[in-house]
Each structure stands twice: as C-alpha cells, then as structure tokens.
Amino acid sequence: MADTRWFGMRMLGAGALGVLLGCGGPALPEEVTDAAGQVESAATALISETFDTSAANFTTVGGTWSVTGGQLVLANAAASERETLGLANTALHKTSVTGDFQLEVDARTTDSHLWADFAVVFGRQSSTRYLYASFNVSNDANTHGLFRVVDGVQTQLADFSGQIAANTSYRIRVIRNGNAVAVYLNGVKLASATESQLTSGQVGVGSRDNNGRFDNFAVITGRPDATNTGVPSGAALTVHNGDLTITTNGTVIEGLDIHGFVTVRASNVVIRRSIIRGGVATRNRKVVSFESGTDNLIEDSELTVANPSAWIDNLGGSNFTARRLNIHGGVDGIKAGSNTVIERCYIHDMTYFSVDPNQGGKNSHNDAIQILSGSNIQVQDNNLVMPESQNAAIQVTQDFGVVSSLFIRRNWADGGRCTFNFSHKGGTSLTVSATNNRFGRNSYYNCPILKSTGTTGTFTGNVWDDTGATVGIQTHD
Numbered sequence: 407m408a409d410t411r412w413f414g415m416r417m418l419g420a421g422a423l424g425v426l427l428g429c430g431g432p433a434l435p436e437e438v439t440d441a442a443g444q445v446e447s448a449a450t451a452l453i454s455e456t457f458d459t460s461a462a463n464f465t466t467v468g469g470t471w472s473v474t475g476g477q478l479v480l481a482n483a484a485a486s487e488r489e490t491l492g493l494a495n496t497a498l499h500k501t502s503v504t505g506d507f508q509l510e511v512d513a514r515t516t517d518s519h520l521w522a523d524f525a526v527v528f529g530r531q532s533s534t535r536y537l538y539a540s541f542n543v544s545n546d547a548n549t550h551g552l553f554r555v556v557d558g559v560q561t562q563l564a565d566f567s568g569q570i571a572a573n574t575s576y577r578i579r580v581i582r583n584g585n586a587v588a589v590y591l592n593g594v595k596l597a598s599a600t601e602s603q604l605t606s607g608q609v610g611v612g613s614r615d616n617n618g619r620f621d622n623f624a625v626i627t628g629r630p631d632a633t634n635t636g637v638p639s640g641a642a643l644t645v646h647n648g649d650l651t652i653t654t655n656g657t658v659i660e661g662l663d664i665h666g667f668v669t670v671r672a673s674n675v676v677i678r679r680s681i682i683r684g685g686v687a688t689r690n691r692k693v694v695s696f697e698s699g700t701d702n703l704i705e706d707s708e709l710t711v712a713n714p715s716a717w718i719d720n721l722g723g724s725n726f727t728a729r730r731l732n733i734h735g736g737v738d739g740i741k742a743g744s745n746t747v748i749e750r751c752y753i754h755d756m757t758y759f760s761v762d763p764n765q766g767g768k769n770s771h772n773d774a775i776q777i778l779s780g781s782n783i784q785v786q787d788n789n790l791v792m793p794e795s796q797n798a799a800i801q802v803t804q805d806f807g808v809v810s811s812l813f814i815r816r817n818w819a820d821g822g823r824c825t826f827n828f829s830h831k832g833g834t835s836l837t838v839s840a841t842n843n844r845f846g847r848n849s850y851y852n853c854p855i856l857k858s859t860g861t862t863g864t865f866t867g868n869v870w871d872d873t874g875a876t877v878g879i880q881t882h883d
Contacts, residue, residue: 453623463501464610467496468484478497499610503609509579509623511577522572524541529609535555537554544569641661650666668694671699676702683711684711705729711736722738730749733751784815790825820848835861859883861881
C-alpha cells in the first residue's frame with residue numbers, strides 16, 4: 407500500500423512495519439545485574455536521529471549510504487581488506503561523545519549468508535583507533551563480540567553468546583559507565599568488559615563487509631528528565647482536536663498535538679513525536695490506551711492531562727513499548743499489563759485528588775507505575791519522581807490476576823509512602839526481580855522498598871542515589 411498522510415498520520419503496509427518498529431515489540435525478559443547499567447551524570451540528550459529525511463550529521467566510509475524509507479541504508483558494502491581488523495563500512499555522527507553514555511539503535515543486516523554482520527561504533531578517535539560491537543549470523547574470534555582497534559591491532563574484549571538472524575531487526579544498546587562497557591540486544595545483556603583506552607570519540611554504525619539498515623539512533627547521558635524525553639525540541643506539531651480511535655494495523659501517528667484521548671485497537675501501531683492531552687472524562691479513561699493488538703510502540707512523546715480528573719490516568723494497556731515519554735498530570739502515570747516495556751521515561755507531577763471515586767470517595771492513590779496483573783513486563787532506565795504524600799513510584803499487586811516475569815531494573819526513583827511497593831495481594835505469592843535501581847531519600851516512611859511476606863525474588867544492586875550504599879528492604883503485610 408502506498409503511504410497516505412492526513413492530520414500527521416500515516417498508513418503503512420506490512421513490509422514497512424518492521425522498519426518502523428525496529429525490534430518488533432517487547433523484548434524477552436532477562437535478568438540484568440551489571441552495575442554498569444547505571445549512568446550517574448547530569449542529563450543531556452546528545453544525539454537523536456530518526457532519518458526521516460536525511461543523515462546530514464553523519465560522515466560515511468565504504469559502500470553506498472543513503473536514507474531510504476526513513477532509515478539509514480548501507481548498500482554495495484565495501485569488502486574488508488583484513489577479516490581480522492575492524493570495519494570497512496562506517497557512518498559516524500559528527501558529535502564526539504565523552505564520558506558516560508547510553509547509545510541505542512535499531513539495526514539489521516540485509517544480507518543472508520552465514521557471516522552477515524552489522525556493528526555499532528563508539529570511542530572512535532581516528533580510522534585506526536575505535537571500539538565496536540559486532541553482531542553476526544555466525545561467530546568466531548573476529549566477529550560477534552566487543553572489539554577494540556588500536557593502531558593496526560584488534561583485540562576482542564568480550565565474546566557474545568548466540569548469533570543474530572539475517573533480515574531481522576534488533577534493538578542494540580551500549581552503556582558506558584566509567585571504564586565499564588555493557589552491550590545489550592533486545593534488552594538482554596550479551597557481555598560487559600573493562601575498557602580504559604578509548605573513553606571519548608565519535609559514535610555511529612557500520613559493518614565489516616555487509617549491507618544493512620539502521621534507525622532510531624540515539625545517545626543519551628544521565629537520567630531521563632524534561633530535556634531528553636517527550637517531543638524533541640524544535641519539532642513541528644499539527645493540532646488535532648478530538649479523540650482518535652486506531653483500528654487499522656500499521657497506523658503511524660507522528661507530529662500531532664492531540665486535544666483528545668487516543669485509543670488503540672490494532673497491531674503494529676506507532677505513536678511518536680506527539681503531545682497527547684486527553685479530554686473531559688466522565689468515566690475511567692487513559693490519555694493513551696492500548697486496548698487490543700500487539701507489537702505497538704509509543705515514543706518521544708508527551709502525555710499530559712488538559713482537564714485533570716480523578717478518572718484519568720496517562721497511559722495503560724498491554725502489548726506495547728513506551729520509550730522516552732514525558733508523563734505527568736494523571737492519577738497514575740502508567741497502568742502496565744502483559745508484554746509491556748517501559749524504558750527511558752520521565753514520570754512526575756501526578757495530580758492528587760482528595761475525593762477519588764475509585765477509592766470509595768477517599769483520596770487518590772497516585773503511582774508513577776501501577777501493575778495489577780500481567781506477564782512479561784519490563785520497567786527499565788526510567789526516572790520516577792513522586793512526592794512523599796502520594797502512594798508509590800511503582801505499586802504491584804495481583805488484584806486483577808497473576809503477575810509474573812516482572813523485571814524492574816536500573817531506574818531512578820523517589821518519593822511515595824514507600825517508593826517501591828510489592829504485594830502478593832490477590833494471590834498466594836508474588837515473584838519480582840528488582841535490580842540496580844537508585845533511590846532518593848524522600849519517601850514518607852524512609853522506605854525505598856516494601857515487600858509483602860508473600861513476595862520473593864531478586865533484589866540486588868539497589869542503592870541510595872546520593873551515597874551508593876545499599877538500601878534496606880522492609881518486609882511486612
């Protein structure tokens with residue numbers, strides 16, 4: 407189907423959906439316990455490239471590089487002169503990155519032979535001095551791992567387990583914290599290593615000698631806040647008055663300022679670079695609701711509440727990924743169900759009500775994120791800020807069903823009566839993995855983590871943000 411645009415919306419055929427969605431939906435849950443997952447520097451959005459029209463900020467070497475269909479495309483890849491040394495094809499961003507950072511990109515090789523590859527480059531100081539993470543359909547000592555190239559010598563710093571599949575898009579993440587470097591594929595940590603020689607330089611993508619496609623390239627330092635979440639600065643928005651109900655698979659909403667509610671009842675829907683404000687509610691509503699469908703994505707958007715009400719939350723549903731959202735103004739920021747990924751979001755300034763019909767007329771119980779049931783839920787790398795007078799940054803119960811495969815990692819969180827509150831209420835037991843989170847000191851009961859007597863799981867690497875000391879865990883019903 408040819409692209410059709412109206413009110414900033416775009417309909418795409420199935421072949422284009424993988425291009426837009428990158429990794430194709432929520433990643434499989436996997437425990438991540440590397441402390442390098444935490445970045446402690448001040449927040450700055452250094453790079454954000456979606457290749458909508460050009461790749462003007464990149465300098466390319468090898469092959470034929472172009473922007474096609476909203477992606478950076480490498481065709482006619484140059485052959486590598488030495489299989490044991492580096493990359494013959496690179497696209498490097500003009501910005502040099504120094505210190506701690508998190509680099510993310512959607513990438514795939516479009517070749518189908520047994521040694522097809524793509525790579526992510528960082529710490530690039532010259533054509534003979536750089537780091538790269540290589541991803542290959544096969545694996546040997548010269549590919550599918552983390553490598554350093556210095557003056558004609560290539561060193562493998564870490565080997566990656568498994569392999570990639572050709573013509574399949576993956577979400578790649580590289581995190582540097584001091585001398586620690588960790589590499590993730592679809593949210594799963596492949597390896598970590600210590601590297602102290604190339605701590606600054608250009609970043610980019612490439613391959614040894616194969617064609618590929620890249621999209622949604624971003625480099626962020628520090629915790630999510632108003633500077634690196636929501637609609638990027640300077641983006642032009644078109645006002646849309648009224649609610650939107652999406653029922654067509656593959657719909658893309660981009661560049662809208664929506665004065666109304668958005669309801670999604672379809673699959674492979676993308677919402678990006680938009681402000682959604684909601685409307686007037688006379689019943690329980692969410693500013694954006696994923697009611698049905700799978701593999702949906704909302705990113706780089708702001709979700710606010712133009713008409714505050716005890717009936718309105720900001721976001722909720724199942725089978726979606728929420729990425730780099732600025733969320734504020736609702737009772738709850740996100741009500742997350744099955745198959746959801748919440749990452750790099752800033753949730754703050756929720757609205758308190760002294761009378762809430764959902765609480766029997768008592769005061770509202772505000773949470774940045776609330777989970778009432780569901781499986782395969784990942785909450786990672788978010789900044790969750792609540793006042794001590796409100797309920798929790800993350801509240802988990804089983805009021806609506808069993809909660810399982812829940813992973814909460816590398817978040818910054820503060821406030822609430824207790825900041826994380828895990829209860830097996832509604833079931834006989836609850837298992838949670840909450841690792842490598844950092845906590846502020848502003849919870850009412852000086853209580854970063856509360857778990858019920860029926861809650862078990864993994865609780866490692868959780869520290870106070872100001873000192874790095876391990877936080878205590880309260881256990882009671």
